[in-house]
Amino acid sequence: MTTTEHQSASPTSPSDAVTAGAHATESARSGLSNLRGPGSGEVDQQRIATVVGAALEGIRAAIREHEVTYEEFDAFKRWLIAVSDTGEWPLFLDVYLEHEVEKVAAKRQQGSVGTILGPFWLDGQVQLDTPATLPMRDDEPGTPMILAGQVTATDGTPLAGATVDIWHTDDEGWYSGFASKPPAGNLRGVVRCDDQGRFEIHTRKPAPYTIPLDGPTGQLTQAAGWSPWRPAHIHLLVAAPGHRTLTSQLFFTGDPYLGNDVASADKPELTLDPQPTGRGDEIRADRDFVLEPGSDD
Numbered sequence: 001m002t003t004t005e006h007q008s009a010s011p012t013s014p015s016d017a018v019t020a021g022a023h024a025t026e027s028a029r030s031g032l033s034n035l036r037g038p039g040s041g042e043v044d045q046q047r048i049a050t051v052v053g054a055a056l057e058g059i060r061a062a063i064r065e066h067e068v069t070y071e072e073f074d075a076f077k078r079w080l081i082a083v084s085d086t087g088e089w090p091l092f093l094d095v096y097l098e099h100e101v102e103k104v105a106a107k108r109q110q111g112s113v114g115t116i117l118g119p120f121w122l123d124g125q126v127q128l129d130t131p132a133t134l135p136m137r138d139d140e141p142g143t144p145m146i147l148a149g150q151v152t153a154t155d156g157t158p159l160a161g162a163t164v165d166i167w168h169t170d171d172e173g174w175y176s177g178f179a180s181k182p183p184a185g186n187l188r189g190v191v192r193c194d195d196q197g198r199f200e201i202h203t204r205k206p207a208p209y210t211i212p213l214d215g216p217t218g219q220l221t222q223a224a225g226w227s228p229w230r231p232a233h234i235h236l237l238v239a240a241p242g243h244r245t246l247t248s249q250l251f252f253t254g255d256p257y258l259g260n261d262v263a264s265a266d267k268p269e270l271t272l273d274p275q276p277t278g279r280g281d282e283i284r285a286d287r288d289f290v291l292e293p294g295s296d297d
């Protein structure tokens with residue numbers, strides 16, 4: 001197994017945290033600058049002193065309050081080195097800290113509720129016109145699922161030219177591009193909506209999964225006795241010209257890991273309740289998205 005975020009219901013699934021971590025690190029280096037804009041590039045000395053100073057003081061306070069020993073301090077150093085060696089910084093940061101950054105950003109945002117991006121978005125996936133079927137294997141396991149809806153502006157105007165970039169795990173919790181099992185591009189795509197902003201995406205329902213347990217992030221999680229599970233979810237980037245791209249995830253009612261997401265990314269507003277379509281075991285969920293004016297810079 002070569003995923004950085006993997007399902008572990010099957011203890012026979014091997015994981016290669018180093019390989020997956022390298023992929024996630026490379027993706028973070030190359031893709032995120034395009035996704036979120038280049039930034040100002042300016043160094044704000046006061047801002048650095050304030051934010052980094054507060055973060056360091058939080059750690060110092062923990063050391064004082066809990067009387068951290070040299071043995072624990074050295075174990076901390078070794079763990080930090082392991083996170084670097086395995087390329088798990090994107091995983092660790094996105095699992096344990098990104099949700100707080102997202103909440104800060106959300107305070108000044110309008111439109112549909114979003115959540116974290118996570119470390120497993122990949123740029124340059126296949127572009128498809130709606131109604132679209134995501135790339136999948138001939139014998140792709142899992143429940144056939146349709147996700148459909150409409151993308152509009154905050155005033156209700158349908159957004160022609162909208163796109164829905166979608167990625168999720170397969171029925172066993174593996175991400176293509178980060179795991180050896182699914183082929184490249186599996187269950188990933190960028191769907192072009194129609195001239196009314198409508199989309200219809202045919203895929204498979206994803207599965208809950210754990211973060212990888214063989215790397216330092218998973219090892220820390222288990223050592224602390226925390227749950228490593230993420231509820232099943234679909235990742236989305238909903239975009240339209242002249243509007244801020246919405247980063248979101250959609251979850252499923254009844255998922256046993258809702259409310260106990262290791263990444264703290266689930267929100268009640270993001271839960272789907274798919275219903276049977278009557279065609280075999282196929283299910284369908286409808287979800288509209290509202291984008292606010294603006295850009296991603």
Ligand SMILES: [Fe+2]
Nearest residue numbers: 005118120235
């Ligand atoms: Fe995910």
